[in-house]
Amino acid sequence: MAKMDFSNLSFSLTPTAFMYEAHYSGGSWQHGIIKPYGDIAISPAACVLNYGQGIFEGLKVYGGKDGKAFLFRPEMNARRMQHGCERLCMPPIPEDIFLDGVYKVANSNRDYIPPFQEGLDSQASLYLRPVLWGTGPILGVAPASTFTFIVYASPVGPYFKGGLKPIKLKVSTDMHRAVPGGTGGVKAIGNYAPGMIAARNAKSEGFSEVIYLDAKESKYVEEVGAANFFCLVEDKCVATPVLDGTILPGVTRNSVIELLRSEGFQVIEKKLSIDEVLNAKEAFATGTAAVISPIGTIHHSGNEYKLGDGEQVGEVTKLIYSKLVNIQHGIIEDSFEWRYSIDASS
């Protein structure tokens, strides 16, 4: 293949050579195979196309020194997908098949893993996208009888332009992402199209994303688009919205909580009101794609609120960014045992 250009990557699709495909039929999941990346054939009556029976995951392969490459807590993604399958009436993918797909796609696409870059500001990595769909045909609203699990990959750069540069967000006051009793707590494919218009409108006004509030009272912060939210409420005290079913339990969120605690911070998980957030000293969004994205300005009901001076990355944000990405890329010791070499296949 032609040499990949890993400079100036953005968060967009660059197809790679191989993908993994596994199937469920007759009551069980079968191990899949690696095949060339490409289009798939699907029935127009597939449950996923008509009724949205599908779920996805997102994780990354991080380039390390000396050609090494690592996965970060992939078993958490496997378990989250299983949990989501149950919510959407799909047969949970066994963890060993999920990991088989992840490791094989990482290894077969080694040429597409962006090499380690000093400073780790480029946020370049190989993004892996596992998807699981009800592909069997069905006319009435009911679960499919056959399912397909695919893992594909794409080299990516920063999710928000500029990488570690404070973003401007707008609070969505008229649209919500998730409702109590709904599917906000799992990566159901149907959760994402309804947010596109809010994000597009905010972007056309110069914002990077929207902040969603709870659907019941429009008072408590839930998420930043498809990333979790954190803010510094006092010195050495960080708050994040408590997982109540409407918030996606991010692997990055969980890791950041543990990192903060190990650095001597108090972390409070609670219902976090927008008023409290607008007075915070620092805030950031977390996710596999978003990494740690500093938040500089929040626009709410016609007013602009700056966090810190709105321009510089806060000290806590910097500290946690550095700890997280240096663990992910194999630069510092991983006392949490979060990191797996892609050679140590499942």
Ligand SMILES: *Cc1c(COP(=O)(O)O)cnc(C)c1O
């Ligand atoms: C994927 C996702 C996140 C981040 O989860 P990570 O496991 O940290 O990548 C947060 N919120 C939403 C809505 C998501 O879809």
